[in-house]
Amino acid sequence: MKKRSKWTAVGFALMVSVVGGAVHAQQLKNENLLVGMPQGFKLGFKDSKNGMNMQEFIPAGETVQNWTEMVTVQVFLSRKDLQPAPFLGAMQQQWAGACRGSTATPVATGKVNGYDAASVMLRCPLLASTGKPETTMLTAIKGNDSFYVVQRAVRSVPTPEQFQTMKKYLESVSVCDSRLPSRPCPTVK
Structure with a gap:
């Protein structure tokens, strides 16, 4: 995993105020996961329980029960x-137990904006619950305040273009902290 210095995504819990049709720039406060919703996607599911907030984004026109692509935050x-790394290692084991013949890349470790991070790609040739192949890439980042996992999946064998889209998307994920000069948050417009 390479170190990233630019943020190309939007804040996860981003608040943008719209007054009289004008959008005002705001500064993110404290620690934030920077992740964008892919173009053409919509929020399909949202839940918060037991100290974990989760959102699933799917292409417009699809459902969380029947999707071709999904982003889970x-x-x-x-x-x-x-x-x-241990978190994604445990996910590899769960994936292998849920999908016969699955494969996984080794967990890659590195830093994202100074935070410890890891990534992995998991492939299932035929997921029993759907009867379809599934490929997912995950990035996990240990923040100072919270732990973040972003996953982008396709229910297919990804084309080279899909693979690059998945990879670039996860490379754009970052964490910032307005309290730390070494990990500043971007101004959001």
Whole structure:
């Protein structure tokens, strides 16, 4: 995983005020996951329980039960005990148990804006619950306040273009903290 210095995504819990049709720039406060909703996607599911906030984004016109692509964002609030590589290693084991013949890339570790991070790609040739192949890429980032996991999946064998889209999307994910000069948050317009 390479170190990233630019943020190309939008804040996860971003608040933009619209007054009289004009959008005003705002500064993000505290620690924020920077992740954008892909173009043409919509919020399909949102839940918050047991200290974990989750959102699932799917293409417009699809449902969370029947989707071709999905982005899942999880924020584990105040979970300073979680570590990116072991977390994704456990997910690899769960994936292997749920999908016969599955494969996984080795968990890659690195830094994202100074935070410990890890990523992995998981492939299932035929998911029993759907009867379709599924490929997913995940990035986990250990923030100072919370633990973040972003996943982009396709229910197919990805084309080279889909693979690049998934990879670039996860490379754009970051965490910032307005309290730390070394990890500043972008001004959002």
